[in-house]
Amino acid sequence: MSSTLPDLSNEEIKRYSRHLIMPEVGVDGQRRLKGGSVLCIGAGGLGSPAAMYLAAAGVGRIGIVDFDVVDYSNLQRQIIHGTPDVGRSKLVSAKDRLLALNPHIQVDTYEEALSSENAFRLFEPYDVILDGTDNFPTRYLVNDACVLLGKPNTYGSIFRFEGQASVFGMKKGPCYRCLYPEPPPPGLVPSCAEGGVLGVLPGVIGVIQATEAIKLLTGVGEPLVGRFLLYDALKMRFRELKVPKDPDCPVCGTHPTVTTLIDYEQFCGVRPAAEASVVSVASNGFEITSVELKQRIDKGQPPRIVDVREPNEFQINRIPGAELIPLGELPRRYAELDATEELVVMCKMGGRSAKAADFLRSVGFTRVLNLKGGVLDWVDKVDPSQPKY
Amino acid sequence: MRVTVRLFARLREIAGTAELTRTVEAGATVGSLWKDLAREHAALAQYERSISSAVNADYARMDRPLADGDEVAFLPPVSGG
Ligand SMILES: [Zn+2]
Numbered sequence: 001m002s003s004t005l006p007d008l009s010n011e012e013i014k015r016y017s018r019h020l021i022m023p024e025v026g027v028d029g030q031r032r033l034k035g036g037s038v039l040c041i042g043a044g045g046l047g048s049p050a051a052m053y054l055a056a057a058g059v060g061r062i063g064i065v066d067f068d069v070v071d072y073s074n075l076q077r078q079i080i081h082g083t084p085d086v087g088r089s090k091l092v093s094a095k096d097r098l099l100a101l102n103p104h105i106q107v108d109t110y111e112e113a114l115s116s117e118n119a120f121r122l123f124e125p126y127d128v129i130l131d132g133t134d135n136f137p138t139r140y141l142v143n144d145a146c147v148l149l150g151k152p153n154t155y156g157s158i159f160r161f162e163g164q165a166s167v168f169g170m171k172k173g174p175c176y177r178c179l180y181p182e183p184p185p186p187g188l189v190p191s192c193a194e195g196g197v198l199g200v201l202p203g204v205i206g207v208i209q210a211t212e213a214i215k216l217l218t219g220v221g222e223p224l225v226g227r228f229l230l231y232d233a234l235k236m237r238f239r240e241l242k243v244p245k246d247p248d249c250p251v252c253g254t255h256p257t258v259t260t261l262i263d264y265e266q267f268c269g270v271r272p273a274a275e276a277s278v279v280s281v282a283s284n285g286f287e288i289t290s291v292e293l294k295q296r297i298d299k300g301q302p303p304r305i306v307d308v309r310e311p312n313e314f315q316i317n318r319i320p321g322a323e324l325i326p327l328g329e330l331p332r333r334y335a336e337l338d339a340t341e342e343l344v345v346m347c348k349m350g351g352r353s354a355k356a357a358d359f360l361r362s363v364g365f366t367r368v369l370n371l372k373g374g375v376l377d378w379v380d381k382v383d384p385s386q387p388k389y
Numbered sequence: 390m391r392v393t394v395r396l397f398a399r400l401r402e403i404a405g406t407a408e409l410t411r412t413v414e415a416g417a418t419v420g421s422l423w424k425d426l427a428r429e430h431a432a433l434a435q436y437e438r439s440i441s442s443a444v445n446a447d448y449a450r451m452d453r454p455l456a457d458g459d460e461v462a463f464l465p466p467v468s469g470g
Contacts, residue, residue, distance in 0.1 A: 046470045134470035159398045159467035179448065180466045184439035189399065192469040202470070228448075230397065230464070235407075241462065243448040328403075328432065 005031040006060065012104055016058050029218040030058060034104075036217035037061035039126040041114055041142055043094040044068070045192065045202030046132030046156045048080035050210040054130075055098040055105055057214055062098060063126055065110045066090045073389065077199035114138055116261035119145040128213045129169075131155045132206065134191060136183045137264035143168060143176035144261055147252045152223075154212040156205040159190075161198050163205035163231040166224050166243070167212050169252075173225035178246035178253075183268040187355060194348070201233050286357065288344055288369040290378040297321070303342040303369070308356040313348060317375055317386040327352045330359060339365045346371035346378075348389075390415065390457035392422065397464045400440070403432045413455060419444060420451030422461060440465050 008016070008030060019025040019033075038054050040047040043066040054062055068090045070081045078090075085093040091109035098107050110122055114133070123129055123145055131142045131153055139157070146153040146169035153169040155176060168175045208229065215221045228241040251258040296302055297320070305322040307314055314324045325333050327347070337343060343365065347353040350373050357370045371378070379386045394409050401407040404426070413422055419442050427434040442449055443462040455461065 042470050044470050132470045134468060136466070136468050139468055156470070157467045158469040160469075162398050162467070164464075164467060179441050180439070182438050184436070184466055188435060188439065189466060189468060195399075195469070197469055232407075239446070239462075241443045241446050241448055241464075331431075 005035045007031065008034065009104070012058065015102075015104070019057070024220045025218060029220065032218050033058045033214065034060040036128070037063065037126045038128045038130055038213045038217075039063040039065065039123060040130045040132055041065050041138065042132040042134065043078070043080060043090040044074070044132060044134060045077045045158065045197065046206040046209060047130070048078040048094070049203045049206035050130055050132060050156075050213070051094060051098060052080055052101060053207055053210040054213060055102045055107070057210075058102065059105065059214070059217065061106045061108065061126075063108045063110065063122070064091055064094055065112065065114050065122060066094070067111050067113055077197065077202050079203070114141060116141060116264065119261060120149065123149055123151060126151070128216050129153050130209050130213055131157075132202075132209070136189070137268045137270055139176065140183060140267060141261065141264045144251050144258060147175050148260070152216050154209040154216070154224075156202075156209040158192065158197055158201050158205055160195055161201060161233040163201055163208075163233075165205055165208045165212070165229045165231070166227065167216070170223070170225045172245070174243045174245045175249060175252040177251050178249045179228060179243055181246075181250065186269050187351065194352070198233055201231075204231060204233070286368070286370060287372045289372050290381045293319070293344060293371060293378070294382045303344045304337070305344045305346060305371075306337065306356070307346055307375075308353050309347050309375075313389070316389050317379055319346065319371075319375060319378055322346065327356055330356055334360060334363060334365075337365070339363075340367065342367040342369070344369045344371055347374050349374040349376055390417070390455065390459075392417075392455055392458070393460045394422070394426065395460065395462040397462065398467050399465050400433060400436065400463055404430050417455045418451065419449055419453045419455065419461060422455060423451065423463065426463075436465050 016030050019030050020027055036059055038059050040051050043064050051062055070085045070088050070090055070093050072086055080097045081093045091111055095107045095109055129146050129151055133139055152167055155168050156165045212224050215223055228243050230239045247254045305319055307322040307324050308327040310326050345353040345356045353370050357368045360368045376388055379388050391410055391412050396404050396407055441464050444453055444459050
């Protein structure tokens with residue numbers, strides 16, 4: 001093994017001296033890092049700090065899969081990107097930053113959405129996969145592809161002030177499906193865009209993922225296999241759960257039923273549900289656009305507007321005259337509304353309010369319209385003086 | 390028997406607390422404890438098929454019997470990145 005590892009140049013020896021003087025890493029460990037490769041799925045909150053530390057540590061080849069563009073709202077946590085990068089491709093921005101940090105490494109970028117069609121091709125050349133995605137279909141896809149290819153998955157996931165990390169996909173350890181065999185129904189678990197996230201949180205979790213990747217490449221220490229690490233930033237507390245491999249796991253168990261990649265959008269219930277609701281909404285006239293709403297207000301015939309966001313979101317921007325009833329409070333507060341009156345429900349982007357509209361219709365409301373695109377569309381098209389978030 | 394319950398992520402927001410204690414009957418399981426909680430907080434019920442659970446920091450299934458003093462954790466999946 002060691003003979004096939006790349007040698008270190010004098011410049012690299014200087015750069016990595018703090019690694020080299022530790023016997024646990026040493027010259028051979030550093031050469032293993034140089035000969036090693038990690039594929040980061042996503043250059044977002046988790047991928048940013050992870051990729052930067054992997055680059056700084058001298059991981060020889062770093063791949064990044066992403067197809068997004070840097071936005072101002074990313075900068076609160078995605079520290080690989082800077083203010084001048086807003087509007088640039090995340091891949092281009094990340095590659096620039098990583099090569100500035102360490103010109104001795106190779107950075108390969110893949111501007112595509114990870115899918116069942118490309119996952120094997122993208123994962124194949126890499127030693128470790130680092131899951132920093134932001135949705136369930138991709139998380140199950142990364143899990144299954146890692147198990148099927150026999151590649152470790154350094155997993156991290158975040159929610160508001162809490163994070164999780166583990167290493168899945170190892171022969172002796174569990175996989176993500178051992179822990180969560182069934183994906184949650186769409187919309188049940190808020191994303192960072194919907195639920196918010198403490199900016200430093202993905203820093204902590206992403207760096208844990210990078211630590212595990214570096215340990216796997218060098219063979220140092222005890223990997224986070226069979227252990228599910230939970231981090232609570234508010235309490236500043238780490239907990240750990242022991243998770244065994246499930247012999248009945250559909251992908252890594254003794255009699256697997258998932259032996260090739262499947263349709264993960266369908267598995268997570270995303271596609272059929274989403275398409276069906278869009279079609280029914282559009283064809284049944286259950287939606288109103290922000291421009292139409294503005295015209296109604298200007299004509300002096302404003303419908304009653306119910307904002308189903310949280311109070312802190314309502315503080316940032318709002319539609320004049322809208323009343324706040326957060327989605328979670330609607331089941332016990334809908335009696336405050338008149339079931340025969342025309343209602344416009346709205347949220348940030350239109351997802352939560354679509355759920356609110358469905359709920360209201362289910363309890364007998366007959367004239368509910370969902371504001372298409374939410375308050376963000378209102379700010380874009382009607383009132384650009386208000387901030388967006 | 391008394392057990393301690395730890396809730397994570399969205400579950401703690403719904404219940405309004407991250408930690409609570411409950412008295413359960415002999416023969417209670419992780420699943421029956423969860424059902425008790427879902428009766429108190431109806432919004433929890435929709436998470437039933439999506440959560441994972443642990444007893445005394447060991448992953449446990451819903452049919453796992455509880456013992457006095459157990460610490461039961463309920464974790465919803467999170468997907469943020
Ligand atoms: Zn498994």
